[in-house]
Amino acid sequence: MDSLNNSAAVRRFRPRLLPAVATVAGIALFVAAGQWQHRRMVEKEALRSQFDAASAAAPAALPPDATDWTAWRYRPLNISGSFDAARQIFIDNKVEDGHAGYHVVTPLLMNDGRVVLVDRGWIAVGETRTRIPAATPPVGAVTVRGRLNIPTPNYIELTHDAPAGAVWQNLDPARFSAASGLSVLPIVVEQTAPIEADDKLVRNWPAPDFGIERHRIYMVQWYLFAATAAGLWLFFNLRRARPEQPQ
Numbered sequence: 001m002d003s004l005n006n007s008a009a010v011r012r013f014r015p016r017l018l019p020a021v022a023t024v025a026g027i028a029l030f031v032a033a034g035q036w037q038h039r040r041m042v043e044k045e046a047l048r049s050q051f052d053a054a055s056a057a058a059p060a061a062l063p064p065d066a067t068d069w070t071a072w073r074y075r076p077l078n079i080s081g082s083f084d085a086a087r088q089i090f091i092d093n094k095v096e097d098g099h100a101g102y103h104v105v106t107p108l109l110m111n112d113g114r115v116v117l118v119d120r121g122w123i124a125v126g127e128t129r130t131r132i133p134a135a136t137p138p139v140g141a142v143t144v145r146g147r148l149n150i151p152t153p154n155y156i157e158l159t160h161d162a163p164a165g166a167v168w169q170n171l172d173p174a175r176f177s178a179a180s181g182l183s184v185l186p187i188v189v190e191q192t193a194p195i196e197a198d199d200k201l202v203r204n205w206p207a208p209d210f211g212i213e214r215h216r217i218y219m220v221q222w223y224l225f226a227a228t229a230a231g232l233w234l235f236f237n238l239r240r241a242r243p244e245q246p247q
Contacts, residue, residue: 015237023233027226034222041215048210050074055207059145062185064112069187072148077189079144081110083118083137087180090132090167096122096202104135104201105171107182108144108189115184117173118144120191121201132166138195146189147205 054074062079066072083106090102101124108118126133151171173186190205 015233019233023229026229030222030226030229034219034226037215037219037222041212041219044210044212044215048212051207051210055147062110062114062116062148069148069150069185072187073150075148076192077144077146077148079108079110079116079146079189080141081108081144082141083108083139084115084182085137085139087182088135088137088166089176090123090135091119091171092167092169094122096124096204100125102133102167103171105188106137107176107180107184108142115182117171117176117184117188118146118191119149119171119188121199121203123201135201142195144189144191144195145193146191149188149190150186151188 051074054072055076057075059076059078062077063072085106088104088106091105092102094101094103101122104120104123105117106120107115109115120135120137123133123135151173153172171188173184173188176182177184190203191201192203192205194201194203
């Protein structure tokens with residue numbers, strides 16, 4: 001009797017072609033998506049390690065001939081020069097502790113002749129937006145302590161017109177160079193310490209969100225989808241293969 005049942009089960013385990021092909025294709029797609037998320041997670045972990053190493057490094061001067069600034073991103077810096085107050089701009093729509101304000105960005109004419117934009121910190125909006133708050137930079141020779149960052153070239157603006165006036169929507173070194181006539185480096189130095197004791201600017205530069213956990217969660221989800229698809233396919237086909245009980 002056992003041999004008859006086994007032979008019946010074998011005869012009836014004949015998966016249909018179309019569901020089988022669809023299941024295999026689905027599993028392959030889910031696994032590929034999970035592998036992509038895994039690669040992205042590993043890349044973000046490498047970026048996090050780079051950030052930790054850069055943040056822990058001793059302050060340095062800007063390299064004189066750097067072409068790839070990504071290797072210097074988040075490095076602590078000490079740079080010397082004088083601020084160009086006449087070309088200072090305010091980056092709008094910056095929020096600090098629930099309050100609206102600006103980031104104050106001032107070009108620094110460095111002692112070696114180069115020009116770099118310094119994000120000096122955050123300041124709250126005034127009573128009305130028609131009046132820009134006072135944020136006069138220090139006069140004369142200064143040394144700025146900060147960290148190097150690279151402004152994102154991917155931003156959205158409601159108009160394609162060139163920025164006019166002191167209030168800008170986004171920080172773009174290339175657009176600043178075109179508008180101001182100053183050739184600035186394609187980076188920004190985020191100032192981390194005040195130069196003057198009565199400086200009222202807020203400097204809160206949080207660590208970037210690398211999204212490592214998000215990629216890990218998505219990776220696990222895609223692998224679970226693959227396992228679920230395989231399990232359901234086996235479940236329904238094994239049910240079809242189950243022999244009928246004799247009356």
